[in-house]
Amino acid sequence: MQDDPQTTRPAAPPETHPPLTTDVIEVGAAARQGRGLLPRIGRAVWSTLVGLGVVLGHARRTRDTIQYPEEMVYLPPRYRGRIVLTRDPAGEERCVACYLCAAVCPVDCIALQATQDEHGRRYPAWFRINFSRCIFCGFCEDACPTYAIQLTPDVEMSEYERHDMVYEKEDLLIAGPGKRHTYDFYRVSGLAVGGKGKGEAENEAPPTDVRDLLP
Amino acid sequence: MVWYWQLLVVLGVLVAVLSIAAGLIWYERRLLGLLQDRYGPNRVGPAGLLQVLADTLKILFKEDWVPPFADRRVFVVAPSLVLVTALLSFMVVPVADGWVVADLDVGLLFVLAMSSLAVYSVVLAGWSSRSKYSLVGGLRAAAQMVSYEVFMGLSLIGVVALAGSFRLSEIVAAQEHMWFVVPQAVGFVVFLVAGFAETRRIPFDLVEAESELVAGYHTEYSGMKFGLFLVGEYVAIILISALITTLFFGGWLGPWLPGVVWFLVKTMAFITLFIVVRGTLPRLRYDQLMALGWKTMLPLSLINLLVTGAVVVARAG
Numbered sequence: 001m002q003d004d005p006q007t008t009r010p011a012a013p014p015e016t017h018p019p020l021t022t023d024v025i026e027v028g029a030a031a032r033q034g035r036g037l038l039p040r041i042g043r044a045v046w047s048t049l050v051g052l053g054v055v056l057g058h059a060r061r062t063r064d065t066i067q068y069p070e071e072m073v074y075l076p077p078r079y080r081g082r083i084v085l086t087r088d089p090a091g092e093e094r095c096v097a098c099y100l101c102a103a104v105c106p107v108d109c110i111a112l113q114a115t116q117d118e119h120g121r122r123y124p125a126w127f128r129i130n131f132s133r134c135i136f137c138g139f140c141e142d143a144c145p146t147y148a149i150q151l152t153p154d155v156e157m158s159e160y161e162r163h164d165m166v167y168e169k170e171d172l173l174i175a176g177p178g179k180r181h182t183y184d185f186y187r188v189s190g191l192a193v194g195g196k197g198k199g200e201a202e203n204e205a206p207p208t209d210v211r212d213l214l215p
Numbered sequence: 216m217v218w219y220w221q222l223l224v225v226l227g228v229l230v231a232v233l234s235i236a237a238g239l240i241w242y243e244r245r246l247l248g249l250l251q252d253r254y255g256p257n258r259v260g261p262a263g264l265l266q267v268l269a270d271t272l273k274i275l276f277k278e279d280w281v282p283p284f285a286d287r288r289v290f291v292v293a294p295s296l297v298l299v300t301a302l303l304s305f306m307v308v309p310v311a312d313g314w315v316v317a318d319l320d321v322g323l324l325f326v327l328a329m330s331s332l333a334v335y336s337v338v339l340a341g342w343s344s345r346s347k348y349s350l351v352g353g354l355r356a357a358a359q360m361v362s363y364e365v366f367m368g369l370s371l372i373g374v375v376a377l378a379g380s381f382r383l384s385e386i387v388a389a390q391e392h393m394w395f396v397v398p399q400a401v402g403f404v405v406f407l408v409a410g411f412a413e414t415r416r417i418p419f420d421l422v423e424a425e426s427e428l429v430a431g432y433h434t435e436y437s438g439m440k441f442g443l444f445l446v447g448e449y450v451a452i453i454l455i456s457a458l459i460t461t462l463f464f465g466g467w468l469g470p471w472l473p474g475v476v477w478f479l480v481k482t483m484a485f486i487t488l489f490i491v492v493r494g495t496l497p498r499l500r501y502d503q504l505m506a507l508g509w510k511t512m513l514p515l516s517l518i519n520l521l522v523t524g525a526v527v528v529a530r531a532g
Contacts, residue, residue: 041511041515048495051495055491058249059249063248063249063252063254064252065252
């Protein structure tokens with residue numbers, strides 16, 4: 001005889017109900033036993049009334065809706081919203097126009113053109129983000145080696161014209177450093193740039209003069 | 216009766232019913248919002264009252280589209296039927312002492328006849344749309360209405376037996392000393408359930424059942440034709456509430472206040488019940504609906520009729 005899987009399966013544990021705390025429901029539980037027409041009607045009417053009571057009780061609760069334009073939703077500081085270009089503590093542009101953000105952008109919404117000033121310091125000649133394409137994934141912020149590009153908790157950027165969603169460099173640049181207040185790329189990198197030679201950055205020793213080591 | 220008084224009543228009832236029906240759109244959405252811990256429409260006008268106006272304007276400017284596959288003539292006629300029958304039923308409802316458009320001696324039968332005719336609207340709408348969802352909605356409407364019509368009528372015979380008349384004003388007058396909800400409590404409950412089914416409201420909204428049938432019988436409707444179904448549903452809610460008030464809660468009778476006010480207050484209370492129930496109960500399954508109708512409500516109304524008849528005969532004899 002074939003083994004019937006139905007019989008060998010262990011018995012299901014008895015159903016446990018959470019204890020009913022409210023007195024009104026206890027009264028209704030008494031009528032739960034009968035199977036005739038009248039107990040069934042009584043149960044149906046009772047459970048309907050209890051349900052109505054629960055729903056009516058919600059009339060006294062505070063409403064979950066946030067009245068948006070008057071009341072603002074709380075957005076955490078790391079919320080991924082409008083993208084900005086920050087400046088270093090000296091007030092200079094942090095962006096070194098390395099194109100990493102444009103390269104990593106999955107929707108190709110970042111475009112820029114690199115150039116150099118007379119001191120050899122790189123910066124974007126123009127920097128353009130098309131926010132009608134941007135998906136606010138934050139990859140650009142992750143890719144940025146100088147903390148220049150950052151996402152901010154601002155989502156109120158609706159426009160009537162689609163081309164108004166394209167932000168140029170002057171729209172993106174902000175006055176301050178954003179996150180990482182003290183970070184200054186040129187002060188921690190070994191790169192020689194106008195006014196700062198090799199080895200003059202913070203925590204940096206001057207480069208070893210290999211000829212000096214000769215006997 | 217003076218002819219201009221009659222005209223005034225006709226216009227008064229028509230305007231009042233239609234404006235309450237329009238206001239109900241706002242009332243229902245706000246009340247449901249309150250019960251569901253949200254606000255509902257609160258932006259257009261004071262407390263969102265002008266939302267009705269905005270919605271009406273919007274629906275009026277929608278394209279009046281008839282699907283090319285639909286049965287055109289029936290498709291156009293069907294939505295008007297639901298509103299016309301519901302409005303016609305108000306003809307016999309006494310709003311206050313003597314404030315009635317036509318105090319027919321078969322008033323209650325007239326109401327039942329009109330609510331039976333309203334089924335045609337839904338069935339024809341579902342049929343003429345020639346779409347599967349509409350057709351299933353129409354089929355459900357036919358089955359639901361036919362089975363609920365039976366005990367809707369039977370539940371009211373107890374009231375008629377006690378009042379000794381089909382005339383609604385006489386039924387109200389017979390409740391001078393005791394509202395019929397006391398001797399006819401079972402009849403009231405049965406009529407209430409049947410009323411929910413007649414108005415195709417939750418928990419008996421299988422006819423439109425948006426989670427199963429898109430929008431049921433009015434899936435293919437748009438613009439003001441859809442609006443007529445909507446208004447028709449609200450007028451039906453007012454009608455059923457007014458009937459409950461008239462038949463079981465003493466109509467315009469009440470101390471201190473004028474009759475119209477009592478009638479309105481009682482009717483609004485039942486309209487509110489309709490909306491609160493919508494916020495509470497889930498939709499019944501099709502077989503549950505049928506079982507409730509034929510196995511519970513019909514026997515209940517028959518027993519109620521039997522007992523009421525016996526008591527009436529015993530008191531007369």
